[in-house]
Amino acid sequence: MAVARKIAYNVAFNSVVKVFSTILALVGIGFITRYLGKEGFGDYAxxxxxxxxxTQLADLGLYSVTTREISRIDADEKKIIGNIISLRVLSSLAVFLLALVIIKFLPYPQEVQKGILIAAAAFVFSSGYMVLNG
Structure with a gap:
């Protein structure tokens, strides 16, 4: 009975969190849309x-590989994590460079190109811990 109660609690908790995060996202989108206007929100989108x-391109499935490799019985967790973080940072840098090249060929306004570069740079700096968070 204790296991069933834990499962029910976790399902209820996750459902409440999902509903709350969806409502928060909708409210946030409303504020962003009003602040940026139609054209600004289009650029943001x-x-x-x-x-x-x-982000999906740079992932390379590394989160799944990390989970699989660490779950093995004789796994060297420190070595695996170090290697995965190195791969993730390298793939993020490669994607950042690819983004630099691609945005020069797309007909986006200067503000959008700057936004893409800022987002790509932020992704490179956060890529190391993202392997651990999924």
């Missing part, structure tokens, strides 16, 4: 779409 695409 382009930056987010570009960032989302390149």
């Amino acid at each position: 382009i930056v987010l779409a570009f960032f989302s695409f390149f």
Whole structure:
């Protein structure tokens, strides 16, 4: 009975958190839209779409590989984490350089190009811990 109660509690808690985060996201989008206006929000959406695409590209499935490798019985966790973080940072740098090249060929306004570069740079700096967070 204790296991069933824990499962029910976790499902209820996760459901409440999901609803709360969805409401918070909708309210946030409302504020952002009003602040930026139609054109500004469109530029913001382009930056987010570009960032989302390149985030997936840089991931290389490293979170899944990390989980699989660390779960092995004789795993050297420190070595695995070090290697994965190194790979993630290198892949993020490669994606950042790719973003630099690609945005020069796309007809985006200067503000959008700057936003993409800022998002890509932030991604490079946060890429090391993102392997651990998923």
